[in-house]
Amino acid sequence: MTQEREISQEMQSAFVDGQLDQAEWARIAARLQQDEGARAEICDLRALKELVRHAYEPPPGGRPAVSLGTRWAAVAALCAVSAAAGWVGRSAWLPDAVEVEHAVAAGSSLRAVAGDRILVHVSSSRRDLIAAALDEIEDVLRSARQRGRGLNVEIIANGPGLELLRADASGFSDRLAALRATYPGFTLVACAQTIERLREKGVAVRLLPGVQVAPSALDQVVRRLQGGWAYVRT
């Protein structure tokens, strides 16, 4: 039998990872019978694979995980009766709802969100997005008041979006203060996880007056959904 060229690194890896079809696999397996060097290489690759797998099993944990198991179930149950809207790009509201009580009309605004509780999730620090969001929020709060309707709007901010609620970084502190003073139903919530991460980086976060803190943004979103709030994301 003529000596074939040696098995390439790619083929060795593919062999170990089970990425070869049956014919290729058989060909390599046969070659390995005769090639002690290649067998050792395969052994090393398998050992490496196992080392990597063991190194992250279980992965070193940071904080205790937010337990969502039962909460998603609650969200699922809620879905049938809840109403919400999609927020795409700057301020375009699209009809997304499939099984919701009140469908949202195309091209309508935040006003079209049915229900009297709306959670607005801010995760970006883009000023144009935030300005547009605040315009919409103010508009919907004003119109609710004119119609004598009570309305709760809450902003939950995390990641780069937290900037909005930081006394030392927000470009909208006066605007937020004015909204809060005018509309008692307007509340602000910051994500504790983001604050902690900034703190670890040496950033001492000072929040604007009246800002509440939730364990995490996801936690707050799920909690609000369970409470029947509509959820929109900038």
Place this chain on the structure above:
Amino acid sequence: MGFTRLFGASARLRAGIEAQRSALYRLAFAWCHDAALADDLVQETQLRALDRAAQLRDPARLRSWLCSILANALRDHYRRSRAFENVDDLDEAVLADPVTPETTSEATRLAARVRAEVARLPLGQRQVVTLVDLEGCSYAEVGEVLSVPIGTVMSRLCRARAVLKARLLDAAPGALRPELSGRRVWIVR
């Protein structure tokens, strides 16, 4: 986009997203080696996934879909942190603050040493090797998750393994070589 898309999605999909949580965390951790950041990335991934549930046409692709959202979340994180002038350099980036092996039990020390070496790989290679070894992804899936051609997947994987082999199995002293006969024991030389 809001949760309404989710409302139209099946309960099975929502359960699926939640069921992937620990796998996503493990992968996120293997990519960034920072527990707090991994937590954030997983949270962001779940939120984005719920937000975009309608984008997932084929439920069988849930895992690779979630992994690609995670990869994008990590990319966005690095982009925001302005650690890199050019996002294209990201794949070649090595963790600035490599993991220092903590000293506890033998097994923990071994795992920490392996993690430290994985952390020293460029991000692109780190992602490929962990998707294949931790998630058991096929090469095609990895290519999809990271939006790179399959040839790139294979070359990154080979480079990563060559480096890991040199640093973990071949280099002395302190190299680890498994004793493959009988019980599976790792010998620290």
